[in-house]
Amino acid sequence: MSSGNGPQDDAAFAAFLAGESPVSTAYDNLERVEPAPALDAAILAAAKAAAIPVGRAAATTAAPAALNPPPARVLPARPPPAEDDDDDGDTAVLPAARRPRWIIPAALAAGVLAAVGIGFSVSGPSPAVSDGKSALASLFARRARERSEAEKAAAEAAARELEVMVMEGPPLPPSFEPDRPQVTDLEASIALIRRELVSAERQEAPADSATAEAPVAPADMIQPRDRRLAKILELYDEGNPDLARDALEIFLRDFSDDPVSPRILGKP
């Protein structure tokens, strides 16, 4: 124990570490200031821009083309500070517009289809049909209407459920990112990457490297493509095959025109 501390100080310290101190209670009552939404947006945009390779950045309209160095800092004008006491420390505070744009149109389309189905059901056979056939037709129309209404309700419930899942789940990828290619044989892919990197090193090494120690290239001169492949190998060799697979699939998405990509995917 530190000198000068009595047993009550030690008890108070233990209580503090356990989160049971009046100091912690008073601190929790201080205003829970948060960064401004514009600052959040700037940082998230920077994170997105930095992770997208230069070639793909030009194909997107939402992300700026700068990759290295990171984009210039943005310090938006701050609104007056406001009390915000709803922070529970782990709530994702994201713009409400993170839900996919197709949710509402999909729900509307389901409603339109249901309405069309009801319309056809109601119109049914012509008034000239006999009473028996008319009654039967009415029965069929009523059942079709009920079925359409049930389908419509189911579609609306599914849309609501999906909306809840979207709001509560992790944020979905940006709409401009295509699906990732799937790696079927990870081990074969890893072996191919190893050969690829060894081949690349041999091509870069000077002819007399056997007698002279080749200079180590600075990290910023190593091509991003080689660095990404090296990272994939590193993850795999460290016993993280799932992460290595993810990293490889992201590489195949980002470097789809790289000579090694079709070989990894088994394409001619």
Place this chain on the structure above:
Amino acid sequence: MLALMVEAADDALLMTRYGIGDVPSFAPLYARHKGPLYRYFVRQCGNAETADELFQDVWLRLIKARERFEPRVPFTVYLYRIAHNCLVEHFRKSGRALTSASDTGQFRVEEIREAVAEEIDPAFASGRWSLVEWDGDPARGPGAALTGAERTERLRMALETLPMEQRETFLLREEAGMGLAEIAAVTGANAEAVKSRLLNALKTLRAAVGDLAPADSR
């Protein structure tokens, strides 16, 4: 505790995934840590503009170094190590004393402490902690009950008077939820120094909120 461990593992996974190019992994990571990190700066800098600047610096540095993140390092330690370095650089550049959060720098630490102590409790100002020996105004004495708002305000003022090391240690504990070892890793101090800083900070803050330790009867 289990929830904290799961969250820590989740942070490491999210940062690793972001480092390999999985952009969507960054947003939940940012959402989880932006509030505590922002308050870490606000409480130490004393103004929102500086806090904004440092806050953005940290995240941009993290983004730039995303590929160098090692999963064996707790993400919070990684993040706050960058934050600590940014803060130290800021104080060095500004040439300010590292013991006051006031941007005006008009008061020396001792003057601030005296002003706060006199308002809080004459016993504290005199260095005597005994509840029994205090003989001042009962309405303002340690026996008088403090409202929650009073405690909070006194804590705020006392927090601003702490030396930077003590304040930072306290904030890393309260905002980032770090243990002593993690705080040591962030600040570069050893565990004993961290404990000492936290103990001293706690003494000051306990006095501020009226949680005084009675002196030993002699």
